[in-house]
Amino acid sequence: MAEFTMLKGVRLAYAHMHPHTIKGEDAAAGALIMLDHNDPQIKAIQAEITRIQNEENKGERIGSDKYCLRSSVDRGRSGELGDCMVLSANAKKGQSILTMGKGSTTPITNSMENPIYSGCYANVKVRFWWQDNNFGKRINASLVAVQFAEDGDPLDGAHVSPEEAAKGFEASGDASGSEWD
Secondary structure, three states: OOOEEEEEEEEEEEEEOOOEEEOOEEEOOEEEEEEOOOOOHHHHHHHHHHHHHHHHOOOOOOOHHHEOEEEOOOOOOHHHHOOOEEEEEEOOOOOOOEEEOOOOOOEOOOHHHOOOOOOOEEEEEEEEEEEEEOOEEEEEEEEEEEEEEEOOOOOOOOOOOHHHHHOOOOOOOOOOOOOOO
């Protein structure tokens, strides 16, 4: 069985920790993991990809678009993600990804309490695997677990912190004197 690879302090894009739908189609949970080109963690990712390629494909290279780690420029996403390396990692269809809060190893089971969003920084656990089927040969990554590390600028503009969302509401719950009376 493949080993896990831990990545620390990486930024997430398209972070979906639970299965969802896109244009009416079922989509797997997953994320794009953004790494600076000179992030030392890239060497560990490349070493694992090379190991799998050597073991499963006798060292023969596959097309550059068949690797889970690629440049955002190669993926056609540099406009939205900037110039970085992008690791595409998903869960198996129908499975959610284990998520944890900052500094915690306790799984978050309530999706409303999930702190993970596109643009946040996280620690992630991935497993690389070889695909050789009627869809072709590839080296993929499964996103196993995500631990929130710190806030970052939201990439989609939709994320609002709980504190920001609560601003402007009265804490007492007293609605007297409101314009609705």
